[in-house]
Amino acid sequence: MGKRLKIKWWYPLALAVLLAIVALAQRSAAVATEAETVPPTLIIDAGHGGADGGAVAADGTLESDINLDIALRLEALARFWGLEPVMTRTGPDIDYPADVGSIAAKKVADQHARVGLINNTPGAVLLSIHQNNYPAAAPKGIQVFYGEKPGSDALAKLTQDNLTAQVCPANRRVASPIDRGVYLMKNVNCTAVLVECGFLSNPDELKNLQSGPYRLKLAAVLLASYLQYIRGTST
Ligand SMILES: [Zn+2]
Numbered sequence: 001m002g003k004r005l006k007i008k009w010w011y012p013l014a015l016a017v018l019l020a021i022v023a024l025a026q027r028s029a030a031v032a033t034e035a036e037t038v039p040p041t042l043i044i045d046a047g048h049g050g051a052d053g054g055a056v057a058a059d060g061t062l063e064s065d066i067n068l069d070i071a072l073r074l075e076a077l078a079r080f081w082g083l084e085p086v087m088t089r090t091g092p093d094i095d096y097p098a099d100v101g102s103i104a105a106k107k108v109a110d111q112h113a114r115v116g117l118i119n120n121t122p123g124a125v126l127l128s129i130h131q132n133n134y135p136a137a138a139p140k141g142i143q144v145f146y147g148e149k150p151g152s153d154a155l156a157k158l159t160q161d162n163l164t165a166q167v168c169p170a171n172r173r174v175a176s177p178i179d180r181g182v183y184l185m186k187n188v189n190c191t192a193v194l195v196e197c198g199f200l201s202n203p204d205e206l207k208n209l210q211s212g213p214y215r216l217k218l219a220a221v222l223l224a225s226y227l228q229y230i231r232g233t234s235t
Pocket residue numbers: 047048054055063130131
């Protein structure tokens with residue numbers, strides 16, 4: 001009579017535990033692979049719009065219009081590069097839900113819709129475009145703010161350095177964490193930066209921001225910074 005494998009009582013139990021561990025390991029490996037292979041998607045957010053003009057310059061120039069123009073130039077450059085960016089808006093108007101009346105309620109509905117769009121985009125990397133404003137005319141300069149999710153500070157520092165070097169070398173502002181009260185930046189679950197491209201309250205910067213070539217330059221540096229960032233994270 002040959003040797004006979006003796007099945008001890010704990011064999012099935014050990015096998016079940018092993019299978020469970022292997023299954024869990026495979027599942028986490030699959031999740032890790034998926035996270036690594038989701039390609040980044042650039043989301044371009046032109047701040048404000050519709051009922052919300054944002055800051056207003058002394059000559060009546062609306063922040064929302066400057067934000068949109070920079071965003072559209074950035075979109076065009078990104079498409080030329082072969083990317084397929086997602087825009088949170090592509091025109092001055094915004095479609096609000098029919099039951100929303102007041103301007104405050106419209107702003108809330110719009111911010112909720114933007115967060116929904118961004119959080120439903122796999123691999124999202126958000127560039128939110130804004131202009132600064134101050135009661136006095138003196139403050140000026142570009143400043144990049146970052147959200148709390150991984151990669152945000154790195155992208156912000158890169159973008160700040162590039163904008164300072166290429167657009168305003170005298171700038172002393174540094175990349176900083178975003179104020180927690182900024183709803184969009186607080187509620188998106190992706191790498192996110194908000195760029196204050198200049199002060200509408202500073203006459204020199206307002207003049208610059210009203211120039212198409214200047215806005216194109218801003219857009220080009222923003223795209224270059226994004227490309228630099230995603231290359232760094234994919235290697
Ligand atoms: Zn703004």
